Amino acid sequence: xxxxxxxxxxxxxxxxxxxxxxxxxxxxxxxxxxxxxxxxxxxxxxxxxxxxxxxxxxxxxxxxxxxxxxxxxxxxxxxxxxxxxxxxxxxxxxxxxxxxxxxxxxxxxxxxxxxxxxxxxxxxxxxxxxxxxxxxxxxxxxxxxxxxxxxxxxxxxxxxxxxxxxxxxxxxxxxxxxxxxxxxxxxxxxxxxxxxxxxxxxxxxxxxxxxxxxxxxxxxxxxxxxxxxxxxxxxxxxxxxxxxxxxxxxxxxxxxxx
Amino acid sequence: xxxxxxxxxxxxxxxxxxxxxxxxxxxxxxxxxxxxxxxxxxxxxxxxxxxxxxxxxxxxxxxxxxxxxxxxxxxxxxxxxxxxxxxxxxxxxxxxxxxxxxxxxxxxxxxxxxxxxxxxxxxxxxxxxxxxxxxxxxxxxxxxxxxxxxxxxxxxxxxxxxxxxxxxxxxxxxxxxxxxxxxxxxxxxxxxxxxxxxxxxxxxxxxxxxxxxxxxxxxxxxxxxxxxxxxxxxxxxxxxxxxxxxxxxxxxxxxxxxxxxxxxxxxxxxxxxxxxxxxxxxxxxxxxxxxxxxxxxxxxxxxxxxxxxxxxxxxxxxxxxxxxxxxxxxxxxxxxxxxxxxxxxxxxxxxxxxxxxxxxxxxxxxxxxxxxxxxxxxxxxxxx
Numbered sequence: 338x339x340x341x342x343x344x345x346x347x348x349x350x351x352x353x354x355x356x357x358x359x360x361x362x363x364x365x366x367x368x369x370x371x372x373x374x375x376x377x378x379x380x381x382x383x384x385x386x387x388x389x390x391x392x393x394x395x396x397x398x399x400x401x402x403x404x405x406x407x408x409x410x411x412x413x414x415x416x417x418x419x420x421x422x423x424x425x426x427x428x429x430x431x432x433x434x435x436x437x438x439x440x441x442x443x444x445x446x447x448x449x450x451x452x453x454x455x456x457x458x459x460x461x462x463x464x465x466x467x468x469x470x471x472x473x474x475x476x477x478x479x480x481x482x483x484x485x486x487x488x489x490x491x492x493x494x495x496x497x498x499x500x501x502x503x504x505x506x507x508x509x510x511x512x513x514x515x516x517x518x519x520x521x522x523x524x525x526x527x528x529x530x531x532x533x534x535x536x537x538x539x540x541x542x543x544x545x546x547x548x549x550x551x552x553x554x555x556x557x558x559x560x561x562x563x564x565x566x567x568x569x570x571x572x573x574x575x576x577x578x579x580x581x582x583x584x585x586x587x588x589x590x591x592x593x594x595x
Numbered sequence: 596x597x598x599x600x601x602x603x604x605x606x607x608x609x610x611x612x613x614x615x616x617x618x619x620x621x622x623x624x625x626x627x628x629x630x631x632x633x634x635x636x637x638x639x640x641x642x643x644x645x646x647x648x649x650x651x652x653x654x655x656x657x658x659x660x661x662x663x664x665x666x667x668x669x670x671x672x673x674x675x676x677x678x679x680x681x682x683x684x685x686x687x688x689x690x691x692x693x694x695x696x697x698x699x700x701x702x703x704x705x706x707x708x709x710x711x712x713x714x715x716x717x718x719x720x721x722x723x724x725x726x727x728x729x730x731x732x733x734x735x736x737x738x739x740x741x742x743x744x745x746x747x748x749x750x751x752x753x754x755x756x757x758x759x760x761x762x763x764x765x766x767x768x769x770x771x772x773x774x775x776x777x778x779x780x781x782x783x784x785x786x787x788x789x790x791x792x793x794x795x796x797x798x799x800x801x802x803x804x805x806x807x808x809x810x811x812x813x814x815x816x817x818x819x820x821x822x823x824x825x826x827x828x829x830x831x832x833x834x835x836x837x838x839x840x841x842x843x844x845x846x847x848x849x850x851x852x853x854x855x856x857x858x859x860x861x862x863x864x865x866x867x868x869x870x871x872x873x874x875x876x877x878x879x880x881x882x883x884x885x886x887x888x889x890x891x892x893x894x895x896x897x898x899x900x901x902x903x904x905x906x907x908x909x910x911x912x913x914x915x916x917x918x919x920x921x922x923x924x925x926x927x928x929x930x931x932x933x934x935x936x937x938x939x940x941x942x943x944x945x946x947x948x949x950x951x952x953x954x955x956x957x958x959x960x961x962x963x964x965x966x967x968x969x970x971x972x973x974x975x976x977x978x979x
Binding site for chain 1: 633840844845846847849850852853856857859860861862863864865866867925926
């Protein structure tokens with residue numbers, strides 16, 4: 338099977354720091370791939386290189402076998418790759434609906450949309466409300482309330498709902514449960530499985546080993562800017578994974594090429 | 596994996612299925628007020644404006660209210676500048692050059708008409724394009740060279756003002772010359788109400804030897820005659836309505852707020868931050884040029900040494916800040932700037948009519964600025 342998203346020899350330097358060092362990456366259709374690694378291993382840079390937020394110094398990215406070169410998150414988004422960033426990338430002073438449709442607003446039909454460029458606010462509000470209800474993450478009294486009036490978990494819910502609503506090829510989740518309570522985390526994990534059942538592959542970056550081992554089909558272990566190995570969570574324990582990513586234990590040879 | 600570690604989520608089965616509720620039931624009056632201000636940031640300047648008008652009307656008696664139309668005329672330049680300033684401040688920037696752009700563009704409009712013989716309409720368009728171009732330079736410095744807006748526009752201000760003096764050789768184009776040869780340049784100073792009354796009276800065959808007296812026994816016509824609204828004031832109001840629509844109901848407007856709120860988040864969420872900033876600075880430059888046209892209307896002449904070139908920059912910022920628009924970007928409404936300019940105008944005129952030392956006006960305005968920013972900080976603490 339061909340990977341849907343493939344990275345080869347990705348390198349990114351920030352000054353003297355090598356964040357990505359000839360890193361390879363493979364995501365197969367319909368799978369949940371977890372990416373784990375120590376702080377500073379370069380996970381975030383890898384994700385940003387795949388989502389267009391960072392342009393790698395060298396290396397190639399292929400989406401469905403075609404070479405792509407994203408110079409902005411919008412490029413990746415147009416190609417069908419949606420990302421939930423650790424920082425959430427929401428504008429606090431704007432409403433939930435505004436945030437969900439940021440950069441791809443719906444305009445009114447007819448002249449009011451094309452000539453006056455008027456936004457179709459009722460349509461956007463309705464869609465936003467539906468997406469959030471589908472998620473079951475929260476009840477929002479008012480879809481027009483500013484995001485800054487939401488709790489941290491609710492904000493994360495908005496960001497996740499935005500990605501799930503628009504991602505058509507790949508969804509990347511960077512620490513999606515970091516700010517969530519036990520119950521809300523469960524909802525997000527269910528959402529991840531639900532998205533996979535719709536056939537959309539997911540890249541999950543997380544430090545939460547139980548979550549990773551529960552939902553991931555494969556685990557990409559990142560170390561020192563490179564892909565150390567890829568393991569199957571059924572064959573290894575959490576302690577093994579932690580040992581690999583911290584360098585306490587050498588990864589098995591067969592996993593090195595997987 | 597031990598069962599202990601595995602099963603902590605099983606406890607969820609007995610958990611309440613309620614999702615988080617954040618509606619506070621018993622809000623105190625103050626909290627409700629705070630939250631209303633949070634939703635409608637232009638409410639504060641509107642309240643201040645209404646209070647100021649009521650206080651002056653009570654203090655100065657019936658002679659004050661009829662002068663409100665004069666306030667509008669007096670802010671027809673700085674009000675438009677404040678609109679331009681609002682756009683930039685909403686993106687968490689600042690444009691110190693709007694006043695200088697206005698004066699320079701008014702000079703361009705005059706010179707292009709009288710020195711190069713262009714039709715006045717074309718010259719006005721050239722002036723507006725020049726304003727957009729100067730705004731574009733600021734935008735380019737801010738987005739590409741990454742110079743902080745304060746510094747970039749501080750430089751542009753000096754450069755534009757100097758260019759203005761060099762290009763014009765500090766020569767004024769006199770009001771009479773403009774009136775006789777290119778009345779369009781003064782159009783924003785004309786009063787449609789007077790034109791209307793004159794037109795009606797001409798139809799009826801009424802003419803006056805010199806100026807029409809205020810009291811002719813024709814009640815409706817007298818009222819309209821004394822309204823003293825200029826096309827410049829109407830332009831200010833029309834621009835405010837147009838910008839309010841653009842900011843509230845178009846994607847561009849939402850992007851302006853998002854960029855001012857958090858540019859990194861906006862970029863990641865799919866907003867072209869550089870293009871948005873560029874469009875804002877260019878539009879602000881073009882609007883400043885319209886203020887320059889309004890300046891010709893207000894003073895009837897083209898004067899390179901108009902005080903707007905120096906004071907207009909700061910006065911526009913004053914109006915915006917009093918209008919409750921956050922200097923930190925992303926918050927506030929264009930109506931706030933409109934009300935802010937009116938507040939300054941009401942204070943200037945009211946205290947002027949009361950005959951107090953003009954320094955009191957500046958002291959009051961200074962206090963208002965500090966109060967406005969203080970209130971902004973208080974509103975930003977709001978939770979729902």
